[in-house]
Amino acid sequence: MNLKFISSIVHPKDSPRTGLPEFAFIGRSNVGKSSLINMLAGRRSLAKTSSSPGKTRTINHYLEEEMLFYLVDLPGYGYARLSKVEKAKLEQIINAYIMKSQALRCTFVLVDARHEALRQDAEFMSWMIRNDQPFVILFTKTDKLSKAERKNLESNYLKGMQAYIPHFMPGMIVTSAETREGKKEIEDLIKEMMPT
Numbered sequence: 001m002n003l004k005f006i007s008s009i010v011h012p013k014d015s016p017r018t019g020l021p022e023f024a025f026i027g028r029s030n031v032g033k034s035s036l037i038n039m040l041a042g043r044r045s046l047a048k049t050s051s052s053p054g055k056t057r058t059i060n061h062y063l064e065e066e067m068l069f070y071l072v073d074l075p076g077y078g079y080a081r082l083s084k085v086e087k088a089k090l091e092q093i094i095n096a097y098i099m100k101s102q103a104l105r106c107t108f109v110l111v112d113a114r115h116e117a118l119r120q121d122a123e124f125m126s127w128m129i130r131n132d133q134p135f136v137i138l139f140t141k142t143d144k145l146s147k148a149e150r151k152n153l154e155s156n157y158l159k160g161m162q163a164y165i166p167h168f169m170p171g172m173i174v175t176s177a178e179t180r181e182g183k184k185e186i187e188d189l190i191k192e193m194m195p196t
């Protein structure tokens with residue numbers, strides 16, 4: 001993808017007003033949102049990444065200059081070390097963006113492939129379902145899985161999530177920012193969701 005950094009904002013109302021479709025990246029802090037955007041861009045440091053959680057604190061728009069859509073890098077949720085006030089502030093940014101963006105086509109909810117189904121992710125996805133917000137799960141860091149873990153990833157995760165959300169059956173894509181697994185699947189999905 002030919003991605004160009006456009007803006008870094010705190011208030012969703014300051015989003016670009018071009019009306020171009022937006023695809024957002026959300027998930028727990030440190031799950032690999034910014035790294036995945038870099039992987040899609042084929043660039044190392046378009047989006048800032050960090051091994052310590054809580055790196056992204058703003059809503060960041062990247063424009064795909066040929067197909068004309070935005071990828072939107074959001075702050076992570078659930079970073080335990082933040083103060084209550086700071087956590088609430090980030091949650092407010094995320095929720096306001098998702099509820100208010102007119103151009104948001106689909107949200108990619110990133111989940112670390114090494115973790116079991118987590119309550120925090122279940123709560124976020126329940127909230128998305130209640131608000132009729134379409135999303136697809138992207139498993140991240142799958143380069144760190146053994147063959148056996150990789151094989152059972154989707155079915156194990158679904159089973160775990162269904163304990164929180166009955167009949168849970170979202171779209172899922174397996175990715176790695178290291179090996180670039182999942183790049184084509186994400187690109188194809190975005191193409192499918194572009195207005196014609």
Ligand SMILES: Nc1nc2c(ncn2[C@@H]2O[C@H](COP(=O)(O)OP(=O)(O)OP(=O)(O)O)[C@@H](O)[C@H]2O)c(=O)[nH]1
Binds near residue numbers: 053
């Ligand atoms: N092995 C491996 N490491 C990854 C992968 N994706 C991300 N990482 C590492 O995970 C850490 C966090 O990555 P980020 O992309 O900054 O995560 P983030 O979700 O944007 O984090 P916040 O902005 O803090 O919410 C970094 O040390 C990355 O190098 C991956 O696919 N494989």
Ligand SMILES: [Mg+2]
Binds near residue numbers: 049056
């Ligand atoms: Mg980030």
